[in-house]
Amino acid sequence: MLNATLTATTAPAARSKDSLGCLSNQLGRDLELDTGEFKFYRKSTVDDQASAVAMHGSDRGFLIGVSLKPGHRRRIYSAHRWTTHDFSQDSVYIRDFADDYKADLQRGFDFVLIELSRAFIANACYERNGSNVARLATLAGRNDPTLGHFAQILSLTLDRKSEASPLFVEQLGIAVGTHLLDQYGDTACSSFSKTRRLSSLQETRAKDMLLAKSQGSVSIEEIANACNLSRSYFIRAFRETTHRTPHQWLLEQRIDRARDLLRNSDYSLSQIAIACGFSDQSHFTRTFSQLVGTPPGTWRRQAAG
Structure with missing residues (x-):
């Protein structure tokens, strides 16, 4: 899995790969939703056939994988040694695309993946406290029930892409990014000022904009800008004020x-x-x-x- 190329080949080199480098004929499920700011994937293998992946560093940003079922195992090469990681349901890995990556995938997998650009992480940090640091901790096999919950929602969203509200998908991406920064972000990025309520004028303006657009096509960025707030701050303040997310409301x-x-x-x-x-x-x-x-x-x- 991951944006990778197989290192051991006995089959023809022309075998097609998906957008992350997986061999397409090994995937039983291969779904993708590209919003322009976030990319969401659902990848699962047909069987437990092992594979080896390797890739050079790039500037793509970060890839977060969340296991939807137990049983996956991978050996990852890092710092001149191999480490083995077993994945249960809700187990997570975080990769920085800037780093070279090499791994043996020893068992099949069923993952929801979220690709976030480095610019998104930097902008989210800046919205919080003026820091433009863009780092997440790299890890593998850690249990994270919150990301597991997001992954279940994303898997249903990917199955019904035609029904996915742009407003809902945007909120979900921001919520995932916020959780990642809270739990795995650089110290300069992980703090966030205390949530405040929207003013009466901001609340009225936000609700009017939500109702004025059909099919949920209004974006959080548009509404937040109209309220002179950052997106992350606006979502928290709207929820504090109405006890609903904008999409729920x-x-x-x-x-x-x-x-x-x-x-x-x-x-x-x-x-x-x-x-x-x-x-x-x-x-x-x-x-x-x-x-x-x-x-x-x-x-x-x-x-x-």
């Missing part, structure tokens, strides 16, 4: 609008889905059922008495 507003239309109009479910900013009726039904506890058609019949 927007979903609740759409569901409230949908309930009003279900009760007071004869629109079809597909018409209501589009009117309320959902990608299609299926997406609307799933979201409504999750938040309300019953499908929209059933809710409409019950509301009609």
